[in-house]
Amino acid sequence: MEKKVALVLSLMLLMSMNSVLVSAEEASPTIGQRVDTATNDVTNFYNEHAGPAADTVSSSAKSVYNWFGDKAKEWGL
Numbered sequence: 051m052e053k054k055v056a057l058v059l060s061l062m063l064l065m066s067m068n069s070v071l072v073s074a075e076e077a078s079p080t081i082g083q084r085v086d087t088a089t090n091d092v093t094n095f096y097n098e099h100a101g102p103a104a105d106t107v108s109s110s111a112k113s114v115y116n117w118f119g120d121k122a123k124e125w126g127l
Contacts (some may be wrong), residue, residue: 052110055100059092066091 061118080085 058100059096062095063088063092
């Protein structure tokens, strides 16, 4: 599930950047404006479609983080 969410978000970011680049020919926005627009588009898509999966992704990330933390303590790092 996490891989699907990551794939969808990545594709949305790429599509957003593409649409921003197409519209850049008309208005010529700055790179910061392009990145901001793409980020907002991905955030909006995420909030609409991937919200329920966020808990799963978040808990998986926390589990991996905790596992590495436990290993670091075990090895004395």
